[in-house]
Amino acid sequence: MMITPVQTPNAPAAIGPYSQAMICNGMVFTSGQIALTPAGEMVEGDVSAQCVQVVANLKAVLEASGSSLSSVIKTTIFLADMEDFAAVNTIYGAAFGEHKPARSTVAVKTLPKNALVEIDAIAVIG
Numbered sequence: 001m002m003i004t005p006v007q008t009p010n011a012p013a014a015i016g017p018y019s020q021a022m023i024c025n026g027m028v029f030t031s032g033q034i035a036l037t038p039a040g041e042m043v044e045g046d047v048s049a050q051c052v053q054v055v056a057n058l059k060a061v062l063e064a065s066g067s068s069l070s071s072v073i074k075t076t077i078f079l080a081d082m083e084d085f086a087a088v089n090t091i092y093g094a095a096f097g098e099h100k101p102a103r104s105t106v107a108v109k110t111l112p113k114n115a116l117v118e119i120d121a122i123a124v125i126g
Contacts, residue, residue, distance in 0.1 A: 001025065008064035011057040012036035015112065020061045028065040028123050032078065033057040034115035047084040047116040051091040054119050059095075067123040072101040078118040082107040088117055 006021035006028065007013075014020060014031065021030040035043040035050035036057070043053045055069075062068055077088060085105065101121070111118050 006061060006065045008060055010038055010060035010064065012038055012040055021065050023065055023125065026125050027073075028062065028067050028121075028125055030058060030061050030065075030121045030123075032076075032118040032120040033061065034112055034118045036113065042113050042115070046087070047079075047081075048087045048091055050116050051088050051119075054117055055091060055095040058119055058121055062121065062123055065123070066125045069096055070099045071125070072096070072099070072121045072123040074102045074122045075104075076120050077103065077105040078108050078111060079105065080108065080111055080114075080116045084116060092119075 001024065004023040005019040006023060008020065011020055011033065018031050021028050033054050035053040037043065037053065043050050059069055062072070077092070079085065079088065
């Protein structure tokens, strides 16, 4: 079994001892993406502005892995405030279109860098 780390300059570098994603057995497991730009700057603004960047980061990591948003099987969304559910759902729904992966949404006390939203994914490659 081969496990391969993923690193792309098109998404923010890991801010700790982890990889942007790991590939194993034809699947990619992404780390949670927050609203950092690839340059490492936190996106200012509301949860919608942050979610747009989160989805862009997720897409970049998936593409660097040989996958895509349309190949995602499962996501987990972490929200700093469940009141933001509808706004995040709008951005998320637009990003995934007709493809509807399994999903969990969890309210958490805080997120890294005081982000408002974080999303991770599991996808198939190819």
